[in-house]
Amino acid sequence: MSECHCHICLSNYAVSAFRALKCGHCYCLSCITSVQRTNTKPVCPDCRAPILANGPQPIYLDVVGAKPLARLVAEGIERMDGDAKLVSVHTAQRKLQQVAREMEEREEATAQLLTALADFSDRIAPLFSKARSQATEIRALRTQLADAEALRAQAERATALAGEVAILRAEQRALRDEVRDAHASRELERTRAEAGEGAARRAEAAQGEAQREVRKLKGYLERAAEDRNVQKQKMKAVMREKDALEQQLKQQRKSAMQMQMRKDAMHSDNDDLEVEEEPKWTYLEGSSESESEPSLPQRASGSRPAPVLTFEGMPRPGFASDWQLQLSTGTGRGMKRKAPDGGFPIALNQGRAAAAVQLGPKHSRRVKVR
Structure with missing residues (x-):
């Protein structure tokens, strides 16, 4: 039965086990399934063309003849060089073992296989030994590089830390200055x-x-206000008393004028007037208002007519009143103090004459009768 070689797993399978992609490359069904399962967007391993979900198709071929496995393994080993992958080397070793088992049945390919094995040992094995030594050197160099990187990182960190230390020292000095200024400010504030x-x-x-002074002044003001109120009340009482006395004085003057008018009317018809002596009136203390009025002068003889006075009588010199307005003994703020008027000719006591009132001349005068 003819077999085909898969370039992915480097295994030989029957033609019916292979599937063809749209790009033309063919691989075994297991490899294509693995590629589709491990990649979200699977592509062809050779040309990188995308593999669709229904892309792989079965192959129907009738193979007439094929090279034996030993020849194929020999050709594959000849194509291997220093750039071959390690998995390919392992696969080649496994194939060589498989070929060695089959060599018992096919002796004609033994010489060719031995030649390939000798070439593999002479050409490929030293390369892999050199590769192993180079890998060891690479690992050592990588270790040294990692150490150098660590040292460089430490140096950079030390440089950064030195800068930070300088900054911290500057900040510490600034803080000390601030603390000193704060202490001075606190002392000043205290x-x-x-x-x-x-x-x-x-x-x-x-x-x-x-x-206390305001309270004292308020007390003074309150007492002054009370004194003013008292003075106002006293002044009102005095003004009322004054008005009453003025009314009484007006009444007295009016009564005197009426009396004079009646006297003039009584003597208006007489031809001559003879006054023998100064008329005299008496005033009784405690008498009523009507009894305190002065009486008219009586005639000297019943046959002679009453005298007619053509002039008004003058008061006696020095006949002053002793009445005074009773002012309060307080401060009397707001009112002007007036001196008692002593020019009034009639002495009054509560609106009444305090003594006998004389009306008419002091001496008798003879008047020629017309």
Whole structure:
């Protein structure tokens, strides 16, 4: 039965086990399934063409003849060089073992296989030995590189730390200066606070003194207001008393004028007037208002007519009144103090004459009768 070689797994399978892609490459069904399962967007391993879900198709071939396995393995080993993958080397070793088992049945390919094995040992084995030594050197170099990178990182970190240390030292100096300034400011504030407390205490004492003075002045003002109210009440009473006295004085003057008018009317018809002596009136203390009025002068003889006075009588010199307005003994604010008027000719006591009132001349005068 003819077999075909798969370039992915380097295995030989029957033609029916292979599947063809749209790009033309053929691989075994297991390899194509593995490629589709391990990749979300599977592509052809040779030309990188995308593999569709229904892309792989079965192959129907009738193979007439094929090279034996030993020849194929020999050709594959001849194509291997230093760039071959390690998995290919392992696969070639497994194939060589398989070929060696089959050589018992096919002796004609033994010489060719031995030649391939000798070439593999002479050409490929030293390359892999050199590769192993180079891999060891590479691992050592990588270790040294990692150490150098670590040292460089440490140096960079030390440089950064030195810069940070310098910055921290500068910040420490700045903080020390700030602390010193803060202490000085605190001392200054404490001094100011003490001065402010002293000023506040003095202000409180001055305020208390001012409040006591204000209360004292308020008491003075209240007492002054009370005194003013009392004075106002007294002044009102005095004004009422004054008005009453003025009314009584007006009545007295009116009564005197009416009396004079009646007297003039009584003597208007007489031809001559003879006054023998100064008329005299008496005034009784405690008498009524009607009894205190002065009486008219009587005639000297019943046959002679009453005298007619053509002039008004003058008061006696020095006949002043002793009545005074009773002012209160208070401060009397708002009112002007007036001196008692002593020019009034009639002495009054509560609106009444305090003594005998004389009307007419002091001496008798003879008047020629017309």
